[in-house]
Amino acid sequence: MARTALLPSSGHVLPGGRLEITVAEAKYIRMVKESLASSSGFTICMINEADENQEVKKIPAIATLVNIVDFNALEGGLLGITVEGSKKIRLIDIHIDYDGLLIGEYKPYIQWHSLPISRLTQCLSDKLKLFYSTMPEIGALYSAPKYNDISWICQRWIEILPLEVQYKQLLITQESPKLTIRFLLKLLDTEYHDDE
Incomplete structure (x- = not known):
């Protein structure tokens, strides 16, 4: 081991x-x-x-x-x-x-594969860009941010959000970012429909 x-x-x-x-x-x-x-x-x-x-x-x-x-x-x-x-x-x-x-x-452990941004998740990318523009000391760490990869975007949100570790662990133990996407869309007050 x-x-x-x-x-x-x-x-x-x-x-x-x-x-x-x-x-x-x-x-x-x-x-x-x-x-x-x-x-x-x-x-x-x-x-x-x-x-x-x-x-x-x-x-x-x-x-x-x-x-x-x-x-x-x-x-x-x-x-x-x-x-x-x-x-x-x-x-x-x-x-x-x-x-x-x-x-x-x-x-x-399970790694999340790169996944393209969709019309539904574009807002999560846009809001992350906005966050990094207001927190340039964090944004400056990324010379080549992957704003077109929803897996990358979800993991950056999990890092920066002030959530209890048990909730972050729940999100990152999933096989894909699907649950995180749903959580972020609701948290960031974005219109969300399960059937999309």
């Missing part, structure tokens, strides 16, 4: 998504160094902001393998990294390493 270092985070990332992280703790600096040295990446696990001090107990099963796409040294010995999600995985077991770093054993 494959193994990966785990970073529980209240900043969420899914395949195709990007996230900036400031790394301070020694165990995570080691994780980043080993990830860069081996080009193996690591895993970001979804947690709610209130659960950041209860790492092991609150880690849900579905997590995202990520690769480091940029990094730089910050003041005070901190490290700033930008990661990109590569694929969803299912955590099977978690161990605590000698310095407190969490190591997970995992299996691959």
Whole structure:
């Protein structure tokens, strides 16, 4: 079974998504160094902001393998990294390493295939563009956004919406973005008809 270092985070990332992280703790600096040295990446696990001090107990099963796409040294010995999600995985077991770093054993999980935008879902793409224009620090992470791929768009919405992790997990465990599309159309107050 494959193994990966785990970073529980209240900043969420899914395949195709990007996230900036400031790394301070020694165990995570080691994780980043080993990830860069081996080009193996690591895993970001979804947690709610209130659960950041209860790492092991609150880690849900579905997590995202990520690769480091940029990094730089910050003041005070901190490290700033930008990661990109590569694929969803299912955590099977978690161990605590000698310095407190969490190591997970995992299996691959269902990935969402690229799907074209339809007349019905065009509004979700348009509203994401609008969101990124109002939050340029997030939009700037994407040099080639996939606004014509509804799977990509749905995953970006799941990342940024302030939902409890249990609801995000419910959406990402689906075999396709269909449930997320329905949820987003209703949430964003868009006319929606099941028969379309």
